[in-house]
Amino acid sequence: xxxxxxxxxxALLTNASFAQTDSAMIKKIFNEALSNGKSYSxxxxxxxxxxxxxxxxxxxxxxxxxxxxAMKEAGADxxxxxxxxxxHWVRGEKEVGKVISxxxxxxxxxxxxxxxxxxxxxxxxxxxxxxxxxxIEELEKIGKEKIQGKIVFFNQPMDPTFIKTFxxxxxxxxxxxxxxxxxxxxxxxxxxxxxxxxxQDDNPHTGSMGYKDSLNKIxxxxxxxxxxxxxxxxxxTDKELKFYLKMTCQTLPDEKSYNVVGEIxxxxxxxxxxxxxxxxxxxxxxxxxxDDGAGVVQSxxxxxxxxxxxxxxxxxxxxxxxxxxxxxxxxxxxxxxxxLLKKEKHIAAMESDAGGFTPRGFSSxxxxxxxxxxxxxxxxxxxxxxxxxxxxGGGADIGPLEKQGVPLIGLSPDxxxxxxxxxxxxxxxxxxxxxxxxxxxxxxxxxxxxxxxxGL
Amino acid sequence: xxxxxxxxxxALLTNASFAQTDSAMIKKIFNEALSNGKSYSxxxxxxxxxxxxxxxxxxxxxxxxxxxxAMKEAGADxxxxxxxxxxHWVRGEKEVGKVISxxxxxxxxxxxxxxxxxxxxxxxxxxxxxxxxxxIEELEKIGKEKIQGKIVFFNQPMDPTFIKTFxxxxxxxxxxxxxxxxxxxxxxxxxxxxxxxxxQDDNPHTGSMGYKDSLNKIxxxxxxxxxxxxxxxxxxTDKELKFYLKMTCQTLPDEKSYNVVGEIxxxxxxxxxxxxxxxxxxxxxxxxxxDDGAGVVQSxxxxxxxxxxxxxxxxxxxxxxxxxxxxxxxxxxxxxxxxLLKKEKHIAAMESDAGGFTPRGFSSxxxxxxxxxxxxxxxxxxxxxxxxxxxxGGGADIGPLEKQGVPLIGLSPDxxxxxxxxxxxxxxxxxxxxxxxxxxxxxxxxxxxxxxxxGL
Numbered sequence: 001x002x003x004x005x006x007x008x009x010x011a012l013l014t015n016a017s018f019a020q021t022d023s024a025m026i027k028k029i030f031n032e033a034l035s036n037g038k039s040y041s042x043x044x045x046x047x048x049x050x051x052x053x054x055x056x057x058x059x060x061x062x063x064x065x066x067x068x069x070a071m072k073e074a075g076a077d078x079x080x081x082x083x084x085x086x087x088h089w090v091r092g093e094k095e096v097g098k099v100i101s102x103x104x105x106x107x108x109x110x111x112x113x114x115x116x117x118x119x120x121x122x123x124x125x126x127x128x129x130x131x132x133x134x135x136i137e138e139l140e141k142i143g144k145e146k147i148q149g150k151i152v153f154f155n156q157p158m159d160p161t162f163i164k165t166f167x168x169x170x171x172x173x174x175x176x177x178x179x180x181x182x183x184x185x186x187x188x189x190x191x192x193x194x195x196x197x198x199x200q201d202d203n204p205h206t207g208s209m210g211y212k213d214s215l216n217k218i219x220x221x222x223x224x225x226x227x228x229x230x231x232x233x234x235x236x237t238d239k240e241l242k243f244y245l246k247m248t249c250q251t252l253p254d255e256k257s258y259n260v261v262g263e264i265x266x267x268x269x270x271x272x273x274x275x276x277x278x279x280x281x282x283x284x285x286x287x288x289x290x291d292d293g294a295g296v297v298q299s300x301x302x303x304x305x306x307x308x309x310x311x312x313x314x315x316x317x318x319x320x321x322x323x324x325x326x327x328x329x330x331x332x333x334x335x336x337x338x339x340l341l342k343k344e345k346h347i348a349a350m351e352s353d354a355g356g357f358t359p360r361g362f363s364s365x366x367x368x369x370x371x372x373x374x375x376x377x378x379x380x381x382x383x384x385x386x387x388x389x390x391x392x393g394g395g396a397d398i399g400p401l402e403k404q405g406v407p408l409i410g411l412s413p414d415x416x417x418x419x420x421x422x423x424x425x426x427x428x429x430x431x432x433x434x435x436x437x438x439x440x441x442x443x444x445x446x447x448x449x450x451x452x453x454x455g456l
Numbered sequence: 457x458x459x460x461x462x463x464x465x466x467a468l469l470t471n472a473s474f475a476q477t478d479s480a481m482i483k484k485i486f487n488e489a490l491s492n493g494k495s496y497s498x499x500x501x502x503x504x505x506x507x508x509x510x511x512x513x514x515x516x517x518x519x520x521x522x523x524x525x526a527m528k529e530a531g532a533d534x535x536x537x538x539x540x541x542x543x544h545w546v547r548g549e550k551e552v553g554k555v556i557s558x559x560x561x562x563x564x565x566x567x568x569x570x571x572x573x574x575x576x577x578x579x580x581x582x583x584x585x586x587x588x589x590x591x592i593e594e595l596e597k598i599g600k601e602k603i604q605g606k607i608v609f610f611n612q613p614m615d616p617t618f619i620k621t622f623x624x625x626x627x628x629x630x631x632x633x634x635x636x637x638x639x640x641x642x643x644x645x646x647x648x649x650x651x652x653x654x655x656q657d658d659n660p661h662t663g664s665m666g667y668k669d670s671l672n673k674i675x676x677x678x679x680x681x682x683x684x685x686x687x688x689x690x691x692x693t694d695k696e697l698k699f700y701l702k703m704t705c706q707t708l709p710d711e712k713s714y715n716v717v718g719e720i721x722x723x724x725x726x727x728x729x730x731x732x733x734x735x736x737x738x739x740x741x742x743x744x745x746x747d748d749g750a751g752v753v754q755s756x757x758x759x760x761x762x763x764x765x766x767x768x769x770x771x772x773x774x775x776x777x778x779x780x781x782x783x784x785x786x787x788x789x790x791x792x793x794x795x796l797l798k799k800e801k802h803i804a805a806m807e808s809d810a811g812g813f814t815p816r817g818f819s820s821x822x823x824x825x826x827x828x829x830x831x832x833x834x835x836x837x838x839x840x841x842x843x844x845x846x847x848x849g850g851g852a853d854i855g856p857l858e859k860q861g862v863p864l865i866g867l868s869p870d871x872x873x874x875x876x877x878x879x880x881x882x883x884x885x886x887x888x889x890x891x892x893x894x895x896x897x898x899x900x901x902x903x904x905x906x907x908x909x910x911g912l
Contacts, residue, residue, distance in 0.1 A: 034616045160891070161487045163840055198891060358814070358870050360841065384619055385816065385870075387843035414814050414841075414870065416891040435616070435654060435872040 022453075023380055026446045030384060032305050033442035040434040042070055042297040043356070047287040047429045054116075054284040055324040056088030056255035063280045064258045067296065067321040071262030074300050075307030076319070082259040084334035086324040089117055091284055092248030095221060096125070097192075099231065100242040110231070111202065112221040113285060114249040115176060115193065115209040116327045119217045125246035126151070126219065128189050132235055135175050136182045148187035151243045153235075154179045155194045155228050158419070164391075165415040166354065169196055173207070180220040181212040190219045190245060194228040196419060202226050203424040206283050208327045219247055257323045259331045264306055266315040266452075274448055275318045275335075275349040276302050279325035279397050286427035290418065294356030294437055296321045298411075301441035302448055313452040315347055322397035325353065329396055336400035348456050350409040350444060351395025355421075356437035357413035361388030362447060365399075366407035370456055374409070377450055386443055388412055407456055411444055478909075479836055482902045486840060488761050489898035496890040498526055498753040499812070503743040503885045510572075510740040511780040512544030512711035519736045520714045523752065523777040527718030530756050531763030532775070538715040540790035542780040545573055547740055548704030551677060552581065553648075555687060556698040566687070567658065568677040569741060570705040571632060571649065571665040572783045575673045581702035582607070582675065584645050588691055591631050592638045604643035607699045609691075610635045611650045611684050614875070620847075621871040622810065625652055629663070636676040637668040646675045646701060650684040652875060658682050659880040662739050664783045675703055713779045715787045720762055722771040722908075730904050731774045731791075731805040732758050735781035735853050742883035746874065750812030750893055752777045754867075757897035758904055769908040771803055778853035781809065785852060792856035804912050806865040806900060807851025811877075812893040813869035817844030818903060821855075822863035826912055830865070833906055842899055844868055863912055867900055 033039075050066060053059040064081070071079045097112035114120075128151045133139055135156035139147065154175035162168040179191045195205035204222040211217045223231065234241060260280065266272060278295020282288020299319040306317060323331035339346060350362075361381075364371050375389040394408025402408055413436075421427040489495075506522060509515040520537070527535045553568035570576075584607045589595055591612035595603065610631035614624040635647045651661035660678040667673045679687070690697060716736065722728060734751020738744020755775040762773060779787035795802060806818075817837075820827050831845040850864025858864055869892075877883040 030619065031617045160490045163486065163895075165891075358872050382843070385844075387838070388841075416814050416895065417889050420889070433873050433876070435621075439619075439872065 025449065026380055028309060029305055029446045029449060030442040032309055033301065033438045033445065034435065036308065037301060037438040037441065038304055039297040039301040039437050039441045042300060043289060043293050043432060043437065044429055046293045046297065047289045051287045052284040053280065053282050053288060054089070055086040055257060055281045055327060056252070057284070060257060060281055060323065064260055067260040067280055070300050071260065071303065071319060074262065074304035076262035076303050077265045079260065079262045082261060082334050082338055084257060084259065084323060084330045085254040086257045086330050087328045088252040088255045089327060090250060090252060092120060092250065096246040097221065097223065098244040099234065100127070100244060102238050102240045110223055110227050111204055112192070112223050112245060113204040113206045114247045115220040115222055116206055116283065117209050117251070118220040118247065118249055120247045120249045121190070121219050121245060125244055126190050127242050127244045129240055130235060130243045132232055136179060139182055139186055144186045147183065150188060151190045151192055152179065152183040152188040153192045153231065155232055157194065158196060158198050160198055165198060165419050168198065169419060172196060176207055176222070177209055180209055180218050181215050184216050184218050188218060192243060193220065193222050195222050195224050197225055197422065199420045200225050203426060205423045206285050207423045219245065221245055221247060259323050259335055260321040262300065262303055262319045264303055264313065264317045267312045268314040270316055272315040272345045272347055273318050274315060274347050274451055275320055275398065276444055276448055277320035277322050277397055278352045279331065280321040281324050281326055283326055283423045285423065286425045287429070289427050289429050289432050290355035290421050291423065291427055292325065292353045294432060294440070295352035298352050298356070298437065298441040298444055302445045305445045311449065315452055317448060317452065325396050332397035332400050336404065339401065340404060346401060346404065346406040348407045348409060348451050349394065349398035349401050350411065350448065351398045352411040352440060352444060353395045353397070354411065354415065355413050355418045356432045356440055357417060358436045359386055359411055359413050359440045359443040361386045361391065361412045363391030363393045363410040363412050364408060365392060365394045365402060370407045373456060377447070381443070381446060384439070384443060409447070411440055413440055481905065482836055484765060485761055485902045485905060486898040488765055489757065489894045489901065490891065492764065493757060493894040493897065494760055495753040495757040495893050495897045498756060499745060499749050499888060499893065500885055502749045502753065503745045507743045508740040509736065509738050509744060510545070511542040511713060511737045511783060512708070513740070516713060516737055516779065520716055523716040523736055526756050527716065527759060527775060530718065530760035532718035532759050533721045535716065535718045538717060538790050538794055540713060540715065540779060540786045541710040542713040542786045543784045544708040544711045545783060546706060546708060548576060548706065552702040553677065553679065554700040555690065556583070556700060558694050558696045566679055566683050567660055568648070568679050568701060569660040569662045570703045571676040571678055572662055572739065573665050573707070574676040574703065574705055576703045576705045577646070577675050577701055581700055582646050583698050583700045585696055586691060586699045588688055592635060595638055595642055600642045603639065606644060607646045607648055608635065608639040608644040609648045609687065611688055613650065614652060614654050616654055621654060621875050624654065625875060628652060632663055632678070633665055636665055636674050637671050640672050640674050644674060648699060648701070649676065649678050651678050651681050653681055653878065655876045656681050659882060661879045662741050663879045675701065677701055677703060715779050715791055716777040718756065718759055718775045720759055720769065720773045723768045724770040726772055728771040728801045728803055729774050730771060730803050730907055731776055731854065732900055732904055733776035733778050733853055734808050735787065736777040737780050737782050739782055739879045741879065742881045743885070745883050745885050745888050746811035746877050747879065747883055748781065748809045750888060750896070751808035754808045754812070754893065754897040754900055758901045761901045767905065771908055773904060773908065781852050788853035788856050792860065795857065796860060802857060802860065802862040804863045804865060804907050805850065805854035805857050806867065806904065807854045808867040808896060808900060809851045809853070810867065810871065811869050811874045812888045812896055813873060814892045815842055815867055815869050815896045815899040817842050817847065817868045819847030819849045819866040819868050820864060821848060821850045821858060826863045829912060833903070837899070837902060840895070840899060865903070867896055869896055
């Protein structure tokens, strides 16, 4: 039995004891990010000099030019663009929403915003009675007779009891994405959707929606959680109240745009890659600070940290500022397409697209043995608050690489505040804490360094 | 060997498998806090209806009255006050600070704030040359000749490379607390101290300072980190520039004040207590939201959660709103004194005084076997993001109970943002996220519930 016990002991030790140099290196990476970090000043530029940058907009092109320059400044050995065609949806004039009480005696303005991808209304707007439903599933129960000719008000709140708020989002967001096409089956004229947030505030949260090709298209907009609660209460006393909405949003022909790719060349395996990225496009209503300026500047910061510390990785490290995550995912598709075409070997792909908050761990989409390997590094990373390696998921932009067998990794920041800002006018630099952002960048650099040394 | 291996396996299992009812109960506690929580609305009242509440001020008394009522409303079986005399320091008129270039050609206003406990300046203020030092240790090196008759500018920054910002604070704060008494030994006329924060901003951060009885007292004030950097740079080009400060702060006779104690009676051991608290007083410059309105409302929320869920703990649970943590600690002393006098058995004492941020674990001051017991509950609490049970420390208000052998426990929230707000005008409700605050309250309630069931 001696051998077996020795094996058990060795297994236990391996899990807890790493080379001192590994932990010293990780400490240095965090020191560099927290002492000399450039992620916050980069985010300042991206959000305040460029601002919101919806795919196809002039700001999106400015962001491409900026990212190219920022990657160069971070010390990338080469920076190049990957051309891709992106959807070009425009919001048009400020949307108008009103609630009109029965008989038209009371009219109240309600701030709305078009969901991304929605068609506009006729020039005179749409006025119709409102029927409230608690999510898509309720449509069937209520039935066509009661829905026909009305505006469907999707009012399913996010569930506050999920600890990870993304789980609450995942459950409720179907009504935003698919509500219009589901409601039109029952004869609805338009849909008004409760904002995807756990706060009670006055911001309508935009976000993407889609139509089913076989069905008619009807306009879709969001209202704030405060307005949704008010409307729901009001509907109980005035069941025949009407909603008016006017939107001039439309989808123009696709535009040419780009992923921006910055590369540090590997010393031994130049043609093998670890990719780290975030998405450069954002919604137009805010400035895309957490979503996903944070992920872009953190990815660029990974390059800067490697260069500033004189780390010469064995394989190449690529930072990618992906285009068009919000309403198309064309940049992610293009990156994977090019990787396949060029037969590039990707060791791993990492994404940061959950906000610039204090990092708490990494999620992954990978084989169990690779997930286990990631988790084995937990003792090295837990001193930096990275304790959670169990979650699933990589990121929308790196997702298309999964088919090529690339292990996908997502940074998991603390999620409590994310949906306060998500897709709203308050997703601005002030909502991001400098140290939290830097801690995320350092965490990404540390894990990428481990993968570059030990493989995955 | 079979027996030994079985023991090893059992030990491993014990660590990971708890009664399903325990984890179900903890889930219910979090659900209650996140769905029906009152901590945020209580904090709204405390910060916005009462505001800053320095010991001895009318606002501190209003806070006592409010806490009494809030504990009743939370369902406490009894609420009582503990009288204690507290220091009564007042800031007086808005402080004035100026930098005067050599020859008096340039004068620039510099916002300053008196450190709590400082004496004022003479009516005409103090004007003197400035000598910059990088912390107390440098005074000796520079020597009396160069310091005599000058204003000492303590400019040791907090070290950004500490992951837990409280460690950086602990290292740098000596210059704020003891700088005046150290500098006066070398003949200084006053001290100006760099704010204790890792951000670069324009807020001078107040905080307590003390004098040594045997030494002369000189005025002490804080300047913002931006102003400190600017002053340091300016001193390099104009070595003889002068600083002017005028402050009318003073210490009045002690005032009568109170701890507020709310109690849920134990079903089996009414005379054994688990205490949970925060401090009710705050600095006057802000509204004491994170420091430590958060800890007070979370402690009251623990009572509310127990009552709302119909939990009847075996021992009694006390929420304490301690008075005078910031500049005296008299409330904490009084509580321990009364516990000793009444021979009360305290099973444990917990404090929340590190801000209303996402909780990450619990620190403790306790015997190793008790620390180990706390850590054994980690598998039950980690699903809620509580992974860090290794830190030392309980809290300043519960500290005096240590002599009586009471295990002390501190909530450890994420610390990245804490010193952005600490002791400044921006420590207001808007700096607190509702869910993060609620997560802290739920974490406290969960651990207190475990202790109430299993002891410590």
